[in-house]
Amino acid sequence: MQYKLVVLDMDGTLLNNEHHVSNANKEVIHRLKREGTSLVLASGRPYESIYPYVKDLDIDLPIIAANGALIKSPLTSEVYYSSGLPINLAEEIIEYGQENQFPISLYLDGEVHTFNESMVKIHWELEKINARLIDKFVGNRDLFKIIYANTPQKIEEAYIHLEQKYKEKLYITRSDAIYLDVMNINASKGMDILQISSHEVLVLGNSFNDIAMFEVAGLAIAMDNSPQEVKDAANFVTKSNNDDGVAYALDRYINNVKI
Numbered sequence: 001m002q003y004k005l006v007v008l009d010m011d012g013t014l015l016n017n018e019h020h021v022s023n024a025n026k027e028v029i030h031r032l033k034r035e036g037t038s039l040v041l042a043s044g045r046p047y048e049s050i051y052p053y054v055k056d057l058d059i060d061l062p063i064i065a066a067n068g069a070l071i072k073s074p075l076t077s078e079v080y081y082s083s084g085l086p087i088n089l090a091e092e093i094i095e096y097g098q099e100n101q102f103p104i105s106l107y108l109d110g111e112v113h114t115f116n117e118s119m120v121k122i123h124w125e126l127e128k129i130n131a132r133l134i135d136k137f138v139g140n141r142d143l144f145k146i147i148y149a150n151t152p153q154k155i156e157e158a159y160i161h162l163e164q165k166y167k168e169k170l171y172i173t174r175s176d177a178i179y180l181d182v183m184n185i186n187a188s189k190g191m192d193i194l195q196i197s198s199h200e201v202l203v204l205g206n207s208f209n210d211i212a213m214f215e216v217a218g219l220a221i222a223m224d225n226s227p228q229e230v231k232d233a234a235n236f237v238t239k240s241n242n243d244d245g246v247a248y249a250l251d252r253y254i255n256n257v258k259i
Contacts, residue, residue, distance in 0.1 A: 003202040003254055006032065007064075007213055008246065009189075010043040010050065011126075011176070012206035013223055016242045019126065021053065024244040028251060029057055037254060038196075040064060042189045044145070044175035044209055046107045047072050049127035066107050067173065067209050069144035069187035082109075083184035084142035089170060093146050093162070093182050094137050102158065105131065107145040113137075119149065145183050152177040173209040177227070181209060188212040202253060204238070204246055206230060221249045 008014045016022055021029075029039060039057075042064035043050050050063050054074045062071050062080050071081040085093075097104045103116035105123065112123055112131040123131040137143075148158055158180050163172050171183045189205075189212050199218035203210070206223040211233045214220035222234035223245050231237050236253075239245035 002200070003037065003218065004200040005038045005040065005196050005202070006250065006254070007040045007042050007189075007201060007203040007217070009203075009205035009207070009210050009213075010041060010045060010053065012225060012241050013204050013210075014041070014053075014241070014246050021057065022244050022247070024247040026057065028247040029059075032250065032254060033058065042068070042203075042205075042213065044179075044181055045127055046112055046129060046144075048110065049129050052128070064189055066144040067171070067175070067181055067183050067187055068189045068212075069107075069183045070109075082142060082144070083186045084144055085146065085170070085182070085184050087139040087143075089166070090139065090143050090146060091137065093166075093170070096162070097146070097148050097158075100154075100158070102148040102150050102154070105147040105149070106137065106143055107147070109142045109144070116149075122149070144187075145181055147175075147182075148180040149178055150180075155180045173212075175207055175209045202250075204249060206241065219253060221253075 014021055038061055039059050040061045041050055041054055044067045047063055047065040047070055050065055051074055054063055060075050062073050064071050069083050072079050103119050105114040105119050112129050113134045114131045120131045120133055123129045171185050171187050173181050175181050198216050201217045202219045203213040203217040204221045205213055206226040214233045220234045221236045221238050222231045224237055224240040238249035
């Protein structure tokens with residue numbers, strides 16, 4: 001199969017645990033570009049945090065940010081798609097999180113806001129984003145994503161509760177064992193943004209928010225550092241994000257390197 005588009009998740013997939021793109025991964029991406037394969041980065045991160053990586057890798061296709069709640073061109077800043085949360089539902093999710101003492105962050109258009117000082121440090125360390133510390137949510141701007149942070153057990157409990165209550169109204173997923181993400185019901189990394197048949201798309205991811213991509217791809221590849229449920233949803237499991245798993249998979253399935 002000749003895959004025309006590769007969609008790459010970032011944290012835990014393209015990026016190693018130091019949040020860097022390894023030389024091996026860079027080399028295979030540049031090789032694919034020279035040979036005419038299109039690449040897209042798709043992440044739960046805000047657009048502003050993804051853009052520096054896109055620029056470094058010289059990827060010019062739209063960025064899929066905030067789990068698909070925002071799709072934006074890195075060349076022209078044109079917004080191809082955006083789906084903010086309904087204000088009334090956003091207020092309910094924020095209220096529930098505060099009542100249950102979850103550190104909460106909000107991805108807005110161009111900014112990240114948080115109610116918790118600890119999250120300011122986390123957003124800088126993980127995303128190089130200067131999050132703004134707030135006391136109250138003011139719903140006068142597009143809100144693309146709400147994040148809860150906590151222990152894996154607390155995140156699982158919140159996920160089960162909110163998924164049962166809002167499954168017909170909101171898209172709720174986990175971008176990591178310690179993070180729960182809430183978006184508009186129409187947001188998803190699996191969104192079709194290019195006129196390419198699904199069987200010609202290869203995707204790589206490592207967490208629950210990547211399963212939506214797996215479901216619409218011709219070939220779904222999970223990282224070895226993925227939870228078992230994510231591995232089970234994939235067609236193939238590659239090496240971990242710290243072992244150049246992206247390069248390994250792309251060499252195997254696109255460059256036809258015998259491994």
